[in-house]
Amino acid sequence: MNTFFYRNSLGVVVIGCILMAATLNCRAQGHNDTVTPVFLTSTDSIGKAVGKADSIEVVSTVGKEALSTAYADSVRLVDNIHRNMAAWHPDPQRALWMALVLPGAGQIYNRKYWKLPIIYGGFMGCLYAMNWNNMMYKDYSQAYLDIMDDDPNTASYNKFLHLGKKIDSSNEERYKRIFKSRKDRYRRWRDMSFFCMLGVYALSVIDAYVDAELSEFDISKDLSLRVEPAVMTVDGRKSVTNIGAASFGLNCSLRF
Structure with missing residues (x-):
């Protein structure tokens, strides 16, 4: 029991001494006009903070000036490109010769790229029609030759007959006329496809020349x-x- 009382009394005395020392320290500091926390009274840390803020502001200002300069240069470059494109006019003779050598080259020279699908689409369509009509012309020509001869082994015309149909003496003349007319028809369509392809080529040449010739024509809205x-x-x-x-x-x- 005495030991317990002695230990508790000693602890109370130690705590009391600590509280008294803290009170005296606070009174000693109370004579100052202001009490500033230690982490705010460090002049070195304040100076570092101010210097860091100034450097950030300088870097931000330099970055803004560099961005504004780069933007102005890009705008000036785009304006110069547009001005040069507006002042450029194609040479009609050069456009004509380029269109004659290669279909569509005149349109590329005139910078009318949207016309290329039309021109090459016309060429592809005419080539397809010419190939198809030529194939049908050859088939019907062979069928007509086979039906006109007397050889029973040559009967390529059977592939054009409907199911169950046969050629005999009663309908042979009618099928001869049919094969002949279809042979002539596909031959005519094949030739027409070829001339249509020549027409597309001529139109591409004329378009390239006229477009280059009228490039300096005044098309302003002052009408x-x-x-x-x-x-x-x-x-x-x-x-x-x-x-x-x-x-x-x-x-x-x-x-x-």
């Missing part, structure tokens, strides 16, 4: 028709005097 009253004299000149010898009318002027 106006002006109608105003006019007083004309006997000799045809406008006049506001001598009204008695003048005639009245309308003066039309077209600007294009």
